[in-house]
Amino acid sequence: METAKLEFLRGTLDALILKALVWGPLHGYAITNLIRRQSDDALLLEEGTLYPALWRLESKGLLEAEWGLSNNNRKAKFYRLTPDGRRQLRREVATWEAYAAAVAKVLEATQPPLAEEIR
């Protein structure tokens, strides 16, 4: 499958990963799959994007990692949300929603503002 170019990812990637872990601990590969599934194949994380992001989130104390065994009995590193991670997720979702709403206002406007309003 062709991997889509996701220039937008910046700013939403952390929230997507944190959200994926709300359902319980997952290893990296499963995080990618979850995000792909729930977005109906629209969001395909590259491994070179995912793993540095996981490390980043862990180093900020938003995730905790532990080695374990996957369903297929393979060695896998499981990530779980910390309380800080949960709080951060709430903040990021709120920020994202506000931003998306603001962009929508501009992009979907059907009338210009009054000339005086923009000088």
Place this chain on the structure above:
Amino acid sequence: METAKLEFLRGTLDALILKALVWGPLHGYAITNLIRRQSDDALLLEEGTLYPALWRLESKGLLEAEWGLSNNNRKAKFYRLTPDGRRQLRREVATWEAYAAAVAKVLEATQPPLAEEIR
């Protein structure tokens, strides 16, 4: 006024600028004001963000620039959409809407996918 941090801007900035010019030619300062107004003060473009972006769009042939006089009789550079710019705007709006919908599916999910689906 405190300027909001807009990490998300990446990927939407071009669309926002192109959309601002749908209503007619504007100079840089007015573009900022229009986007601020129509987003209810949520989107505040920094000048160091705006002017390089305008140059970028012009160099791609999506905008054309011309010096003129603003309402206040000051020298100002007016930008206008080219036909290519108009096409690009349509594309970018569509891409943005698809991306925003995909992110919303993940961030606003109230149930995890089945375990088998993410392996």
Place this chain on the structure above:
DNA sequence: CGATACCCCTAGCATTCCAAGGGAAGCTTA
């Protein structure tokens, strides 16, 4: 036994947003 799926990681590149500067011209206000 070869191919495929599962799993982890890194180095370097490219893009681009932002902070922080600088400049100039007109208007207001004390």
Place this chain on the structure above:
DNA sequence: TAAGCTTCCCTTGGAATGCTAGGGGTATCG
């Protein structure tokens, strides 16, 4: 008239981070 604010334009350097392109290893299936 001097100070200061607003309107307008622009550039430089730094920081962040997603992607490309590599590396590795293990289980399973045909």
